[in-house]
Amino acid sequence: MTAQVIHRLHLEAFRNYDTLNLALNSTPVILVGENGAGKTNILEAVSLLSPGRGLRRAAIAELHNTHIPPEKPWSAFFEAVGKQGDVNIGMGRDPESTPDKERRLLRIDGKTIKGQTALAEHVNVIWLTPDMDRLLAESAGERRRFADRLAFALDSSHGTRINRYEEAMRSRARLLRDGTTDDAWLNALEASMAQDGIAIAAARNEWMHHIRTHLADDPSPFPAVQVAMNGFLEKYLESHAALDAESLFKTMLKQNRAQDAASGITTTGTHRSDLEVHHVSKNMPAHLCSTGEQKALLISLVLAQARLLRAIHQSTPLILLDDITAHLDEMRRDALAQQLLALGGQAWLSGTDDSFFTAFKQKAQFLHINNGHVTTP
Ligand SMILES: Nc1ncnc2c1ncn2[C@@H]1O[C@H](COP(=O)(O)OP(=O)(O)OP(=O)(O)O)[C@@H](O)[C@H]1O
Ligand SMILES: [Mg+2]
Missing domain, CATH: 1.20.1050.90 (RecF/RecN/SMC, N-terminal domain)
Structure with missing residues (x-):
């Protein structure tokens, strides 16, 4: 059994990031920072590894850091292990696109790719965000x-x-x-x-x-x-x-x-x-069901989907859980950690406090985010 893993994430002019360069191992990634620090922005970048507009369904131009001149368009680069092994994926706003027709450029292993469906041959990304709390x-x-x-x-x-x-x-x-x-x-x-x-x-x-x-x-x-x-x-x-x-x-x-x-x-x-x-x-x-119960139902669904994809592809998908601890009591937070560790993939979680993630102990990498800057403790 293998897992889909991002080993390097490089962002330029993306949301509140000027330049971000992350080297990562294959354990879960925990993003901790106060409101507005840039946690969801990182998860959003990762979600763009699946075809479509990512977890916020944002327009391509919206992803551009408003403090950086438009001549330097946003880009995201990933060194990853996908379903078929090592893969480099680069994407960004096509500098030739016009405001009425914004286009995303996609490069897989150095080759420019038309359309986005090819992404699905390499990675599967599943996410749960606070925006989905009312989904059910x-x-x-x-x-x-x-x-x-x-x-x-x-x-x-x-x-x-x-x-x-x-x-x-x-x-x-x-x-x-x-x-x-x-x-x-x-x-x-x-x-x-x-x-x-x-x-x-x-x-x-x-x-x-x-x-x-x-x-x-x-x-x-x-x-x-x-x-x-x-x-x-x-x-x-x-x-x-x-x-x-x-x-x-x-x-x-x-x-x-x-x-x-x-x-x-x-x-x-x-x-x-x-x-x-x-x-x-x-x-x-x-x-x-109550808000917390609905969240738990969604987590059940997402975990089942992860198990399903793992069984089919023999590779654990990337799972993004934004602000996931908000509606979970301590018992459920720990149970979620155990489940994600048992799945064995690189799950990405975000929250405002380290203490929500103590169940991961030494088995995850913690990144502290502050105003578009990341430090590792
Ligand atoms: N295109 C953009 N250019 C510059 N900054 C942006 C852009 N889009 C969003 N931001 C800013 O990025 C900051 C971080 O947003 P993000 O949603 O990642 O925060 P967060 O850490 O997830 O916070 P929370 O805990 O509140 O969910 C916000 O202050 C937001 O206004
Ligand atoms: Mg957020």
């Missing part, structure tokens, strides 16, 4: 995106399909709103939505199948969790062939045209699905 209580959209990010780790086409599906859906909605009679164009968009929609639902079901195995496997004080994807197509696919599901979805889209035109909402599809989370021992849906 609020709108389905955020929960669905969370589930899709986890499903993406098993199927690197998942993100591309979702983007294409949503684009076709927006085009269809525009045509319907404008009262078009271009039947061929609508048919083509609906055929594309049906094809991608079924693949999206199938990838979610596949992930669901795997994560359930690893949720059942949880030995910790973090609660046992039941998950389900509440979506028409996901449910239908459980007992029907993909081709049947695809033609049914296409027929429904066609039948719903008038209704969708009137409401401005696409009535059916994978964009309506929701991740249902249930606290097993309390027999309680997650949204009725």
Whole structure:
């Protein structure tokens, strides 16, 4: 069993960092500092190792240190051990991008790479941030995106399909709103939505199948969790062939045209699905659980995902836990440390006080952060 490890992290003009150069070993990384020191910024940089916009979903220009002239664009460089062994990954704002079309440059082992999906061949990054505290209580959209990010780790086409599906859906909605009679164009968009929609639902079901195995496997004080994807197509696919599901979805889209035109909402599809989370021992849906209980449910999910990826890739993913100790009592803090140490990867944790992390003892590297500067005790 191996683990994904960042051995060197170099940031330039990134958020509140001017220049940051960190040499790291393979044990967990604990970032300690007061509010506003720059802990989340470091975790955000690491989260950019997965395709997308990172844990804050920030725009590329937003990552640039506002105190540094724009001519010196931000960059992040990682020397890492990935799923396929040693890898160097560099990224930054493309100096040729314009404010209306910001682009991220990506270089893997010195080669410029188009798109970002290639990142997923090297590393998996899972994160939990305070922004996600309300994830289980609020709108389905955020929960669905969370589930899709986890499903993406098993199927690197998942993100591309979702983007294409949503684009076709927006085009269809525009045509319907404008009262078009271009039947061929609508048919083509609906055929594309049906094809991608079924693949999206199938990838979610596949992930669901795997994560359930690893949720059942949880030995910790973090609660046992039941998950389900509440979506028409996901449910239908459980007992029907993909081709049947695809033609049914296409027929429904066609039948719903008038209704969708009137409401401005696409009535059916994978964009309506929701991740249902249930606290097993309390027999309680997650949204009725307390804040601390919801956090514990999310930790159970994240740890299960880490075990799942470890089993599939024979390599422990990077886990980023921002401000994780905030809602955890001492027993749970210690249990989390034991779980992360047992997983054996380079987990990254942040908090405002060393004392929250005493359970890691000598088995982690502590970095003290102060106003964009890092010292090791
Ligand atoms: N683009 C930017 N340029 C310069 N500074 C920035 C930029 N974006 C954010 N910052 C600043 O970086 C600082 C550190 O932010 P960060 O979120 O990393 O703090 P933190 O250590 O996680 O604090 P907390 O404990 O409150 O979560 C903040 O003061 C923030 O205003
Ligand atoms: Mg923070």
